[in-house]
Amino acid sequence: MVPVNIHDFRELARRRLPKIFFDYIDGGSFEEETMRANRSDFARFGLRQTVLVEPRPQDLSxxxxxxxxxxxxxxxxxxxxxxxSGGGEEKAARAAHAAGIAFCLSTFSIASLADLRAVTDGPLDFQLYVLEDRSLCEEFLAAAEQAGVDTLFVTVDTAITGIRERDVRNGFRSLTRVTPGLLARLALKPRWLADVALRGMPSVRAIEHRPEFGRGALEQAANLSRRIDNTLSWKDIAWLRERWTGKLVVKGVLAPKDAVKARDLGCDGVVISNHGGRQLDGASSTIGALPAIRAAVGPDFCLLLDGGIRRGTDILKAVGLGADGVLLGRAYAYGLAAAGQGGVAEVIAILTKEISISLALMGISSVDELKALRGSAIQASHPSG
Ligand SMILES: Cc1cc2nc3c(=O)[nH]c(=O)nc-3n(C[C@H](O)[C@H](O)[C@H](O)COP(=O)(O)O)c2cc1C
Incomplete structure (x- = not known):
């Protein structure tokens, strides 16, 4: 299959990945209602078509x-x-930087920030999970400073991990080492095996020097998740604001009052996010939450959004409703799993093309013009009485 859209990349990822990893990427918590709402709520909003506008050069920046x-x-x-995908973080960062866009490295990564800096000098951000052991947080922050990280995204919606039933069924959460049974399941996907596993046992590079996290990515991951600080509160955000001199963004906000609180504490922005429907099932979709949050924080505070972005039109709807920018999650993970760096590059190219065509059909010449229209380019998807 030649992929023409993000859904095709999802299907290719499904074919290429061992089921245990595909389900980990693809799944959400409990009934997966919020995960589905992230997608389906985009259909509540439409884009206003405008014709016969004098052509002007297009600017997507x-x-x-x-x-x-x-x-x-x-x-x-x-x-x-x-x-x-073997070297997945490096591949994703390279693809992002080839397109000039930023890449945000997760705390839960195989590659470290230093590994990425060795292969690319493009814009790098870092996502921090605050761990109980603040000395490790300090290490992460020092590494981020060293790597010239611009923006620190602190994720706040995972104090407790939601139950993702696909992972429970697959035994993902209890995995700490490669057992013969797991090896047999992984061997069903020989292309993946050759790419990832035959490079040697992957390991979380940022904590390799900490023996208390164990050995190998699976055991280290289990130990890392167990040590996320589940007492995290606004006091810690205030501490981070003092400690981190770069841009600070709180990721995982859905309530207007939480966005206002982040702004008032001196954060530079928030990501409106429900972790892709992987945490509180029943939480509102992110696109549904956006208009009230924009109204509450005013026009100048930076609002980013993620959740369910699979189309260029999703991005235009988010920006049209007040987001300053959008983060991709599964969309590029599917591209990476399906076809490595080229897959991520293709996902970026497809979304760019979809944005470009749709914006032109809206009679709008630039993303900044869409922003300046402050919602008037967006309509209810089925305007009636
Ligand atoms: C497989 C997977 C792993 C994720 N890991 C992290 C993570 O380490 N840190 C984080 O802040 N968010 C993480 N997220 C959440 C994403 O940053 C993002 O909020 C979510 O994927 C957006 O929804 P979408 O995938 O439907 O676009 C993860 C999401 C997925 C699907």
Whole structure:
């Protein structure tokens, strides 16, 4: 199959990955209602078609977090990219940087920030899970400073991990080492095996020197998740604000009052996110939450959004409703799993083309013009009485 859209990349990822990893990427928590709502709620909003506008040069660049970005989307933090494709973090970062967009490395990564800096000098961000052991947080922050990280995304919606039933069925959560049974299941996907496993046992590079986390990515991951600080509160955000001198963004906000609180504490922005429907099932979709949050924080505070982005039109709807930019999650993870760096590059190219065509059909010449229209380019998808 030649992939023509993100859904095709999802299907290719399904074919190429061992089921245990595909389900980990693809699944959500409990009934997966919020995960589905992230997608289906985009259909509540439509884009206003405008015709016969004098053609003007198109400009898809826009500003947020103090920088000009060539496109209104970036690659957000997705854990364990190196398990979906060998050198996955490096491949995703390279593809992002070839398109000029930012890449945000997850705390839960095979590659470290230093590994990425060895292969690319493009814009790098870092996503922090605050761990009980603050000395390790300090190490992460020092590594981020060293790597010239621009923006720190602190993820706040995972104090407790939601139950993802596909993972429970597959035994994903209890995996700490490669057993003969697991090996037999992995061997069903020889292309994946050759790419990832035959490079040697992957390991979380940032904590390799900490023997208490064990050996090998699976055991280290289990230990890392257990040590996420589940007492995290606004006090810790205030501490981080003091400690981190770069841009600070709180990821995982859905309530207007939480966005206002982040703004008032001096954070530079929030990501409106429900972790891709992987945490509180029943939480609102992110696109549904956006208009009230924009109204609450005012026009100037940076709002990013993720969740269910699979189309260029999703990105236009988010920006049209007040997001300054958008983060991709599964969309690029599917591309990576399906076809490595080229797959991520293709996902970026497809979304760029979809944005470009749709914006032109809306009679709008630039992403900044869409922003300036402040919602008037967006309509209810079935305007009636
Ligand atoms: C496989 C997977 C791993 C993820 N790992 C992280 C992570 O390590 N840190 C984080 O802040 N968010 C993580 N997320 C959440 C994403 O950053 C993002 O919020 C979510 O994927 C957006 O929804 P979408 O995938 O439907 O676009 C992960 C999501 C997926 C699917």
């Amino acid at each position: 826009t500003s947020y977090l103090g920088r000009r970005h060539p496109l209104p989307f970036m690659l957000g933090p997705v854990g364990f990219l190196g398990l979906y």
